[in-house]
Amino acid sequence: MSYTTILIQKEAATAIVIINRPNKLNALNKETISELQNAFSDLQKDKNIKAIVLTGSGEKAFVAGADISEFSDYSVKEGRKLAAKGQKKLFDFIENLSTPVIAAVNGFALGGGLELAMACHFRVASDNAKMGLPEVSLGLIPGYGGTQRLPQLVGKGRALEMIMTAGMITAEQAHSYGLVNHVTTQEELLPLCHKIIAKITNNSSVAIAHAIKAVNAGFKNTVNGYEQEIEAFGACFGTDDFTEGTTAFLEKRKASFPGS
């Protein structure tokens, strides 16, 4: 299959999926989400592929979030649908993939970008990476599983501080939080992923698929949290704060929230 917003490179038993919109810091638009869905679905069926690395093109960003220009005029219903469809078709799908998926976080991983990295089985970052969930600065909340996966990975207090401040943490901080497993230079990021994959692919892929399923089962009690996130994310689209937050971003100015 040919894609316009992503690239796929296959090296022996590894597939590298590269989100390729560097001029927009690899922001996730509808087309990218749909292409990623198709790519992951195809790669899971490819018996020659034993591991997948997900990364962003260029030296600046993994993914700087969902594409704000696409949803700035959405209604409550459309906002709800955006979160529900994205979660089911891509983020939950990656988390439950039977093939191991490593996020190689090569720069900004913000909003939907960090949520995408968190949906992967684990993360490796380059030392220039910056991570955060800045949605409340837009009058929104994370809608692709961020309110559930961030506390699972870093603990509730750190997650709430990151969400409430809308701030970014460095790769080193993310490492100390347990959000990423390793930090290295940009040049060494993919070689390190390959080294880890060499260890993974020595093992039984059938057993690994069962292990992924078993580990994920332990977090299924949060299923209502994901539902709550979808409802709350949708509700944000009915607020004046959301209109102001997204308009300010697109007009390249600081938001001044009316508070409704």
Ligand code: COA
């Ligand atoms: N959605 C849409 N476009 C985005 C984007 C996003 N999430 N993130 C970056 N872009 C676009 C910018 O609008 C800009 O496009 P332009 O050149 O056509 O104007 C381009 O990518 C480069 O970004 P820019 O903001 O100029 O780079 P920077 O180095 O000054 O700042 C960031 C980098 C990551 C701090 C900044 O882009 C940013 O805050 N992005 C939004 C992050 C966010 O809120 N994500 C959550 C969305 S729910």
